[in-house]
Each structure stands twice: as C-alpha cells, then as structure tokens.
Amino acid sequence: MTIRIIIADDNLFIREGLKIILNTYEEFDVVSLVNNGEEAVEYCRSHDVDIALLDVRMPHMNGVEATRKIVESTKTKPVILTTFDDDDYILGAIKNGAKGYLLKNNDPERIRDALKSVYHGTSIIQDEMLDKIKDSLSGGPQVSEAKFDTTMFTQRELEIMSFIAKGYSNKEISEQLYISGGTVANYITSILDKTGLKHRTQIAVYYLTGKVY
Incomplete structure (x- = not known):
C-alpha cells in the first residue's frame, strides 16, 4: 500500500519538513509540494492523489476553499493541517468535505495514524476541536445529549452517533456494541441518508450541536 500525498503550505520550511517526516514512513509517497490552495486543486485535478494535506491560511486560495474544489472535482481526500484552531475554519472545512482536521503540533505518529x-x-x-465546536455552537461548555429530533433515528443509530461524537472508529464501535464492522457501516450509511450529511465528522457535529455543517 502506497498513499500518494501532496502538501500545500506557503511556508517552505513546513512543506519540506512535512515531506521529510512523511517520507520516513514506507506507506507514504509525497508526490508534490505546492505553495497554495489553487496549485493544490490544479495538481489534484491532473494527477492521481490520495490525500491533499492543506494548510488553512494560504495566498490566492485558502485550504477551506481548496477543500471544496478538490472534493467537487477529484477523488482526492483533503485533510486540513494547521496551527490555527479557529472555529470558522473548522466548520468551513467540515462543510466543504474535509476528511480530517489536525493541528501541526501533533506528534508525527499521530499524523501518520490520522x-x-x-x-x-x-x-x-481532534477532540479539542470538537470541544470548541460544542462550546461555540451550543452556547455553553457542556453538551451531554443530542440537540435535535431523535425520533427520526432508531435507538441503535443514536448509540452509534454518540460513539462517533466521542471519536470512536467503526472497529471500536463494533466492539462496544458487539456487532460487526459491516453492520456499523450500514447504520452510518442510514444516518447519512436521513440527515443529508456526507461523512462521520459531520455526524459528530450534528449529534453534539443539532446543526448541519
């Protein structure tokens, strides 16, 4: 398995540093380094790229807008990697289809696993980003239950949504509920169909805040 990655960041030091780090892992192949979101979009449209690792604040086109264009026109999966944990950027990236949102101060192993x-x-x-979303959108520091009409979901779907909001993977959910990974995936598909959401991060935000992003 080789995962083809491009890195988009207007800081040369960060671009080169990330390339060196990721290329130490045999499963990664950093195929290109670009300066901004516009270059990232063009590269993904013309090359076979698995993941676009995007900074948020870049000239010409930021990572949030680049995410939208990449999702709309390619099969590449955008991941936001930034030093900024601003709520607006988080929500914008989620709304535009980002598959991940990580801070640059993570250990290399955590970035690798993500x-x-x-x-x-x-x-x-990351958990701290979900916490910020909960605080900013719910109007308080604690959110302990779903903030939407739960009658449209089965009890099992609500359980799975709760686990997703806690950051559990499909495998971890299956172990907790004693069901197969395929069954978990089927429930998630049903949840996405009912809500019109696109991926599990949006499910987490929806479960915690009752809002669709």
Whole structure:
C-alpha cells in the first residue's frame, strides 16, 4: 500500500519538513509540494492523489476553499493541517468535505495514524476541536445529549452517533456494541441518508450541536 500525498503550505520550511517526516514512513509517497490552495486543486485535478494535506491560511486560495474544489472535482481526500484552531475554519472545512482536521503540533505518529485512517475511509477531527465546536455552537461548555429530533433515528443509530461524537472508529464501535464492522457501516450509511450529511465528522457535529455543517 502506497498513499500518494501532496502538501500545500506557503511556508517552505513546513512543506519540506512535512515531506521529510512523511517520507520516513514506507506507506507514504509525497508526490508534490505546492505553495497554495489553487496549485493544490490544479495538481489534484491532473494527477492521481490520495490525500491533499492543506494548510488553512494560504495566498490566492485558502485550504477551506481548496477543500471544496478538490472534493467537487477529484477523488482526492483533503485533510486540513494547521496551527490555527479557529472555529470558522473548522466548520468551513467540515462543510466543504474535509476528511480530517489536525493541528501541526501533533506528534508525527499521530499524523501518520490520522492519514492512514483517512485513506481507509474514516474522517478525523481532534477532540479539542470538537470541544470548541460544542462550546461555540451550543452556547455553553457542556453538551451531554443530542440537540435535535431523535425520533427520526432508531435507538441503535443514536448509540452509534454518540460513539462517533466521542471519536470512536467503526472497529471500536463494533466492539462496544458487539456487532460487526459491516453492520456499523450500514447504520452510518442510514444516518447519512436521513440527515443529508456526507461523512462521520459531520455526524459528530450534528449529534453534539443539532446543526448541519
């Protein structure tokens, strides 16, 4: 398995540093380094790329807008990697279809694991970012229950949504509920169909806030 990655960041030092780090892992192949979101979009449209690792604040086109264009016109999975944990950027990236949102101060192993999870179909968002979303959108520091009409979902679907909001993977959910991974995936598909959402990160935000992003 080789995961083809491009890195978009207007800071040369960060671009080169990330390339060196990721290329130490045999499963990654950093195929290109670009300066901004516009270049990232063009590269993904003309090349076979698995993951686009995007900074948020870049000239010409930021990572949030690049995410939207990449999702609309390619099969590449965008992942936001940034030093900024601003709520607006988080929500914008989620709304536009980002498959992951990570801070640059993560250990290389955590970035590695996150990229592998995204490649295999799991969306990743860090706990501290979900906490910020809960606080900013719910109007308080604690959210302990769903803030939407629960009658449209089965009890099992609500359980799975709760686990997703806690950051559990499909495998971890299946172990907790004693059901197969395929059954978990089927329930998630049903949840997405009922809500019109696109991926599990949006499910987490919806479960915690009752809002669709």
